[in-house]
Amino acid sequence: MDSYGHAFAAFAPLVAAGAKDAVLARTFESVEDILAQAEETERLLFLSTGLSSTSFVIRSAFDLAAALNKAPPAKPAQITKLARYFENNVHASHIEDVHATLTALSTLSNNAFFVPLAITPVAIRASQQSPRVSVRVTKANGDAAGVPLTVKLVRSASKPVNVALTADASDASLYSFDLVELVSASGSGVYALEISASPAGTGKQSVLCQARPKFSVSPFPAASSKAVDLKFPAAASSKFSVDFLQKIIVRFSLTDAKDQPFIAHQVFARVSNARNDVEHFVIGEHNAQTNQYQIVLDISAIAEALDAASDDYEISIIVGDAGLASAINWKIGTFAISFPDSFKATLLAARKPVSTVGGSRADFATKKEIHHIFRVPEKRPPIIVSTVFIGLVLAPAAFLLVAWGLIGANVKNMSFHPIAHVFHASIAGILLILVLFWLHLSFFTTLKYLALVGIVAAASGNHTLRRIAAAREKASQ
Amino acid sequence: MRIVPVLLALTAVLALTSLSRAAPRVPGKTLVLLENYSLRQTHSTFFRQLQEQDFTLSFALADEKKLSLSSYGDRIYDNLIIFAPSAEEFGGSLTVRSILDFVDHGGNVIVAGSSSIGEPIREFGSECGFEFDEESAAVIDHINFDSKLDNGEHTTIVTDQIIDNKLIAGTNKGRVLFRGVGLVQDLSNPLTIRVLSAESTAYTYFTDEKISVAPHVVGSKTVLVGALQARNNARVLFSGSLDLFSDEFFNAQVNVAGATASPSANRDFAISAALWTFKRSGILRVSGEPKHHLAGQTTVPELYTVFDQIEYSLRVEELVDRNWVGYQGNDMQLEFVMLNPYLRLTLNNTGDGVQHASFQAPDVYGVFQFRVDYKRTGYTYVQVHNQIPVRPLQNTQYERFIFSAFPYYASAFSMMGGLFVFSLVFLYHREAPATKKN
Known part of the structure; x- marks a missing residue:
């Protein structure tokens, strides 16, 4: 494309110098082709090679046209679109683009043929x-x-x-x-x-x-017994209490300064509660006969959108239109809407559970901490009970010793043979090992010690008991 | 009684971080699909700012013949910008399917719409959880519109309902100019983010038609710019307006009836959202392996016993100005999970991104997992799972001297004492002489 621009730029001084050639004319005619091949949208026309290239080609084409004194073969619509394309680019920030834009706009504004x-x-x-x-x-x-x-x-x-x-x-x-x-x-x-x-x-x-137009919004008395007259733009001073079986109906008409009815594009009632971030819109209907707008807020119908939460809701009427001097956002009052708990429960139960595939939105917030509750140890009997029972279990031993004392038990037959000492020491050792097992030995160490002491006990026991038996036999003979 | 514990001593360590360990490739290769080449000039500031951030932009018309996002299964580009709202089809091998594949492979996409939306853009949006409103519908706001830029239809709207998230929207708050179509967010998709919404007086409808049915989107639920961070951390940004990125809106003054004119926040908002989408902010990674050990020790054990005091720490880093620095967040949570979480603790940031927790193992044994699942809007996901068995107490670890059991011990020891004394008396008793008389 730029080559055409260079051709135009080169030919312009030639023509100005008086050259007349069919080639020049043919080249000039190619402007039409260039524009036909250009990118064209509903509003814009430009060469696909870019801003500076478009600017250069157009400038040199107009220079050549001026030299030939002949309008460039372009449709007015095309040139208007070209101008719009350059105007679109006046916000360009590259110095090269700014230059291209400004020079092109200047050419399009100061030429003898077509000024868009x-x-x-x-x-x-x-x-x-x-x-x-x-x-x-x-x-x-x-x-x-x-x-x-x-x-x-x-x-x-x-x-x-x-x-x-x-x-x-x-x-x-x-x-x-x-x-x-x-x-x-x-x-x-x-x-x-x-x-x-x-x-x-x-x-x-x-x-x-x-x-x-200037607007007046005049409320009409509603048909019900609880109708309240409102004056635009004031909000109702008192709070209304509404339950879920009732409806709030707002009727009003819109007229312009000449009292002609006006139909607005946007007539919405907005029910909102800042605390719950709840917002619901109901669309107003226009009655052509009475020229009234009517917005019906059927509480049971909008309960779903309000999560059936009993609370104070603010209702405002929004009236907007492209032809309106200033749109209206009129808070008409505060409504305490109450839903019975049973109704809320049924409504929330009927809701489809939100799919949890891929997690839920709650995953994106800090979750509640969980602390493990350890099992509480079983309650133990009081110390006094244990102490009493210790006494009770020791009582038979004490009784044995006392009874032996009374009947005169003795160990007078004991002979002081060293092996007998070993035997009794090993019995005592076995018992000591069992005590140590209770205190700190492990099972396998205990078995090991018991085995060693047990062998000694068995050997010495055999010897001692044999000796005692022999002594008894001898005594009885 | 030391029984050698025959416990399953299998410790499986799963470190599921889908972040790449290396820093993202800089500069990011970006393909820009344009409706027409004049967008290069009308949106030059946006493109230049991206280039200044070391993004390599390759411009192409949306219907150019040789377009392709991947070559032999590998992504050719890191990012994709689609500034061709009304494209009815893309050129080359580019289809909605291939763009979705691109996202599945971790590519990031910015899509801008306008009041005339082509089928592929619409389809791509609904695959990602955002429905564009109907063809030729526009977001209208009769109260918050720009009195200078608007053409009289009140579709050049102004909003300051920017998401409160400095990663996505930057810190510079202000009013954003918007002209285009509204988006409907799929609320059941938890990965979608509402980035810019309209004021509560806005609605989307056809400007030249009477409102007969309720508009799809009304009020502050109207999403103007939405984002999706997929589970693989790929990010997609949808804007209902192409003009939002234009030089005209970047440099414009916002004129709303009843308020003083102020420069538009479009530039900061758009650049910040684009940099977020192209993974220049909000990137987290886990540095090294998470550490856990008994209190007072440093080695990672093969298993824990119930009631053990366990120390857990993890170092998390954030990409700030292309450097990895310790993450400042103080709200990461650790779960100790066996099917259900038995413990959930907020990790304590002890500085330089080290997140630490100290806790006592519950009195339940089995195979547990240390689990850190960190999801916050604007940040990439951090998922670290480590498996560890917890066994019951050994026999020697129970309480030994319980006073309530002393009657039992006393009886045992009195029996033992009795045995010894009785054995002596039994063996060596000598009958008294009185008995001999009988």
């Missing part, structure tokens, strides 16, 4: 207080267009009205007119402004103009 105009809305909302609508009509580079304009005001349903626009005395690019006066017959709404500047061959463009 940009229409920028300045004040497009008109109201009783500020009835004038103004637009800025400029060339692509921001200079005043300086051309006579034909302006038509269009509303879809009615015939277009011709408007005389007057340029501002101090700013030649600023045009304004009194919209409210002009549309007083047809009422408020959204209008389109068609501006054409035909002498420069400019296409038509349109902007949205809005008439800005």
Whole structure:
């Protein structure tokens, strides 16, 4: 693409010097092809090779056109889109892009063939207080267009009205007119402004103009016995108590400054509770016959959205429309809505359990700590009981000793043979080992010691008992 | 009575961190799919800021013929930006399926929509838990709209409902300009994050149609920018507005009726969200293996006994300005789990990212797991699981001298004493002479 740009740039001085050649003309005609191949969207047209390339090709094409004194073969719509593309890029931050944008806009604004105009809305909302609508009509580079304009005001349903626009005395690019006066017959709404500047061959463009009506919201008494009159924009002073079988019905009408009914795009009632972060919207219905808006808040129907939580809820009416001077967000009052526990339980039970595949949202917060509760040890008997029983179990031993004392038990037959000592010492040793087992020995060490002492006890016992038996035999003979 | 314990002494250590151990590759290779090339100029600040952060951007038209995200099963790019809301199909081998595969392999994606949304973008959104609203619907707010930039339909809206998370949205709070379509968040998908929502007076509908049915999204539940962090830590950012990233909105002043004009927060918000999506913030990793041992020791044992005092510590690092530094968070939790958690403790950050806990093993034996599952919005997931058996007390470890048992001991010892004395009396008793007389 750039090669075309270089060709145009190279040929321009040749033509200016008086060269006339079929090649020049053919090259110039290729502008049409270039534009046909360019990327084109609904609003923009540009070369796929980028901003600087588009700028260069367009600049050199217009230079060549100026040298040939012949309009470039491009449709006005294409050039308008090109201009819009460059305007889109005025926020560009690269110095190269800024240069490309500004030079291209300058070329498109200062040429003898086609000057696309940009229409920028300045004040497009008109109201009783500020009835004038103004637009800025400029060339692509921001200079005043300086051309006579034909302006038509269009509303879809009615015939277009011709408007005389007057340029501002101090700013030649600023045009304004009194919209409210002009549309007083047809009422408020959204209008389109068609501006054409035909002498420069400019296409038509349109902007949205809005008439800005003043609003009054007048509540109508509701049919029920508990109707309350509200005055916009004040909220009801007292709190209302509502239970889950009741309905809250809000009726009102919207009129513009001329008392004409007005239909707004957004008529919602917002039920909210900041504490639970609950928010629910109910849409208002318009009745064409009575010209009333009615919003029905059936508490049982919205219970699901409110989690059936009994609490104070704030209800506000939101009325918004593109044609409204300022939208309305009117808090009408506080409502204490109560749900019986049984109703809440049924409602929550009927809810589908949230799937826990892949975890739940609770995983993303700190969880409650869990501490292990250790098993409590069994209660033991009091010390006194144990002490008494120790006494009781020792009593037979004590009795034995006392009884032996009384009947005169003795060990007078004991002979002082050394092996007998070994035997009795080993019996005592066995008993001592059992005590040590209780105190700190392990089972296997105990068995080992018992085995050693047991062998000694068996051998010495055999010898001692044999000796005693022999002595008895001898004594009895 | 020392019975050699025949216990299963199998210690399986599972360190399930799906983070890569190495620092993410810098610079990040990024493919940018554009609706048309003029977006390169109209969104130049956004792209330039990414390039300044060492992202290599490869620009292509969404329907270019040779597009591909992977080559022989490997990802070619780290990140993908789709700035082609109305694309009806992508070029080359790019399909919704291949973009989902890209995410499954850890690639990050930023998708911007507008009031005209093509089928692939819509399908990709619903796969990731965000439904774009109907074709040509727009988010409308008759109260919070920008009086300078708006064309009269109140679709250039202003909101300050930015997620309270400095990782995703940065620290600079302000008002964000938005023009586009609303998203419906799939609330049953816990991985989805609402990043930017509308004010409560907003709704999404067709600007030129009377409202006959309730709009899909109304009020502060309207998601304008949503994000998804998949289980493999891949991140996807959905914006309902392409203009949100534009130079025009980056440099604009916000003019709302009744408030003073202030610079828009779009630049900080968009850049910060993009850097988060492309894994430049909110990245955690576990450094080394977690350590656990008995109090007063340093070696990792093969098993624990009930009632043991156990020390557990883990070092977690966060990627800050491309350096790994100790994680500052103080809310990590350790669970000691056998089927159910028996203990859940908040780990104590003892400095430099070392998370520490000290606890007594429960009086239940079996095969337990130390488990740290750390999920916080904005951070990558940290999952560390270590398995360890806990056995019952050994025979010698029970209490020995219980006073209540002393009657039993006393009877045993009196029997033993009796035996000894009786054996002497039995063997050596000499009958009294009186008996001999009989």
